[in-house]
Amino acid sequence: MIRVAVQPAAIDIAAELDLHDAGGHGASASFIGRVRGDGDLTELFLDHHPAMTAAGLADLAHAAADRWQLSALTLIHRVGAMVPGETIVFVLTSSPHRAEALAACEFLIDRLKTDVMLWKRETFVDGRVRWVEPREGDGTRADRWNA
Amino acid sequence: MIRVAVQPAAIDIAAELDLHDAGGHGASASFIGRVRGDGDLTELFLDHHPAMTAAGLADLAHAAADRWQLSALTLIHRVGAMVPGETIVFVLTSSPHRAEALAACEFLIDRLKTDVMLWKRETFVDGRVRWVEPREGDGTRADRWNA
């Protein structure tokens, strides 16, 4: 069961775990990415493409499901304005085998950073606004999965 | 903040997430291992050593905290009798950096399988009882972290 969502609403981890976990799968791996409050950041805004962002997440989810033996996969990305501590992204993968769940989870979060139409904009307490630049390491981590 | 527990009580994932997540860390990785109901399994029993099992988990937790930059670490292992679908183990690691959280989580679950005094016994619907044998791959995965 694949569940993918792009939403302006807060991500409810407990609710997502409940939705996901109906089958009592052997192993689940998850990743939660949150807004960090470093350097007096007051707001993180996530820009997206109404159709392509959701399609990009769905493509990634199906790529993971093709590559690993997964019994369930949840991939939720928030968009719009959020504040430090709020959840930006939640990935949850389940499999009879722990190695498959762990690898799929890591694949999804790595490729999310390079393959999906999402852009972060930071606002700071002094009023500065800055679009986040991709980090070198993001491409390197994402490319590991091309082998 | 390191939280380690060995408990006969059911593991409450939502409560553990709440306990862990006080700081609003950047990234959290988690692993949940559950009892699988394969082959008509009716009960999984986890044998342990009252003192050494808890000490082994604490050693692993501190090894992870020494090796990666973690802001919080939760490591809960259930012992005693449980039924299919119930959670055996819960690992949760948080860090400002996703790669550190993911690596620490994977290290903990891999090393748990080889370094901590815990033994699984399976009971099946036809009455058969069998102690689980370690799998070849467990040692291989755990050894990856010795480099």
Place this chain on the structure above:
Amino acid sequence: MTLQIAYFAWVRERMGVADETVDLPAGVTNVSSLVAWLAARDARGQVAFAEPQRIRAAIDGVMMGLDAPLAGAREVALFPPVTGG
């Protein structure tokens, strides 16, 4: 040829519009030449597309390289490298 163009992130901010419909002049046949034409068209385009190597594109919902041809395209999206996750 008529083309819808959508802008995202700082490309949208610098262009001052989220999307527009343009009549492509002859010679604008791929994403690269579209970016060069927009950069030359006015002051906003000059700022938005001052560094074409920082621009990524999608044609009708599919991410494409800057050498992708525009023939048959309905909508082109122009945006910076993505930073989700």
Place this chain on the structure above:
Amino acid sequence: MTLQIAYFAWVRERMGVADETVDLPAGVTNVSSLVAWLAARDARGQVAFAEPQRIRAAIDGVMMGLDAPLAGAREVALFPPVTGG
């Protein structure tokens, strides 16, 4: 020399006790010779320690190899390879 021995998992089941206190005979100086002595002692020991290569040990709470000396030990734990996680 008096030694506490604790058994776990199928070693405990086959021994029929969770722990015992034994007087070590001369010559039983390390974990290996302890295991051999227990295997020779009675029928239960013979079954529990039929395959010494499948036995692991901890001395006073620290996992040790089968060649670890028993001198100064208070408690030895004997058990199969672990299978947690």
